[in-house]
Amino acid sequence: MSKEQNLKTAALEKISHLDYFNIAISVDCVIFGYDNKELKVLLIKSDLEEFSGLYSLLGDLVRPDEDLESASYRVLRDRTGMEDVYLEQVHTFGGLGRHPSGRVITTAYYSLIDIKHHKLKLNHNDLHWHSVNDIKELAFDHKTILDTCLCRLREQVMDHPVVFNLLPEKFSLRELQDLYQSILDTDLDRRNFRKKIAIKGWLVDLNEMENNVPHRPGKLYALKKQHHRKGPKTLVLE
């Protein structure tokens, strides 16, 4: 609590910042996908000796010339080849011991992508989809980060039209309900679920039918254009 009352210039203050330029900042992306009625997350085998054999989230250090969102999008683009994905900041983890090679503070984002749309890219370097429910341990504090992001996702799904990023453009209400059940890890009543979704007004009826299903085909729906969105709901005050 120094008491110099005169104004500092930004240039002067910069000098004192230098003392603190030894903390690195990274982003970590919890990239969710959905396949075979299971919520998945994209993980890579850790390349750190300390975590040999463990998987970790996809992340990278933030570069001096990019903001946090850009860094997250870069990680996503590099790893999945996808642009225009849904991405939302969740929490920043800054514990002292969280990275063995030094002080690294990381900002966690979760992302929702249609697992079918990336496929081709990078099945090399031990990049794989893992069922969220099967994950017991991850490198660093990544299990905590995953849990935190999953928790946030669950909080959002009923109030915001986000999960559609996990589905192909056209989908049936059954597929949508299965997805909700996977995310929330509960069973939902079919009639009540359909009513609830109908009331939200998120969907447009395509007047098309499923095909190649071994039972009565259902109608296909799509998310209304106005609800397509990469980022989170914009904050509304008042």
Next chain:
Amino acid sequence: MSKEQNLKTAALEKISHLDYFNIAISVDCVIFGYDNKELKVLLIKSDLEEFSGLYSLLGDLVRPDEDLESASYRVLRDRTGMEDVYLEQVHTFGGLGRHPSGRVITTAYYSLIDIKHHKLKLNHNDLHWHSVNDIKELAFDHKTILDTCLCRLREQVMDHPVVFNLLPEKFSLRELQDLYQSILDTDLDRRNFRKKIAIKGWLVDLNEMENNVPHRPGKLYALKKQHHRKGPKTLVLE
């Protein structure tokens, strides 16, 4: 996307980190108080020439040997002299141009304190309480940070017993209702409000009465011990 498949040691990776050790990280605290039926926030006159005349939130660079929460608590302790305050991380702001003296990424916390309990400390260095509703402009991106934190506070108040940190230990239901009205910026029906609060079961009836009020005194209540909490609700999965 290099393809070296051999494991790096943490020591080796550290070298590549050095390239990125030129981003500083700070915390900024949105310290809310409540007085005279208004929600207040603690601000300090900016000591940067670039923002001469503007106020800013209280923040500081994160030191290499402290985690983010510790840094926030340090800021709070230094500025208000209070320990054991309620503190919750809200969002991390990492835009490129947000700080004139260089790249500074900041993690925002909001805090709730009983405005009566700090008083003494630091009325020097242009530290003052400002009515949240009157704030039009702040230094840096601090207006955005304030708005984001206010929004988060509003989302939390009805579901979590947090606002009691803004009140003295003993309070009447009228005081509590006034506080909610200030935060939410709406009028609430008295009977419905009391019912809603009663159902939550957060309060204990102290069997004491207000005094020194120029009207019929009301009963005094306190938050039940089990709901006292410094941090946010712990995340509950499953």
Next chain:
DNA sequence: TCAAAAGTGTTGACTTTACACCCATGA
């Protein structure tokens, strides 16, 4: 004709809102 899922409404329980009167106190 069977198996699988589509599609569709109603009832009761509960929650939320709107609303008005008498009471206790200090000035």
Next chain:
DNA sequence: TCATGGGTGTAAAGTCAACACTTTTGA
């Protein structure tokens, strides 16, 4: 005696949860 807020209940509207049968398709 007046002004101020304390304290209280009910009815109507809306929301939520539980629940079953008929239909369509492919195998």
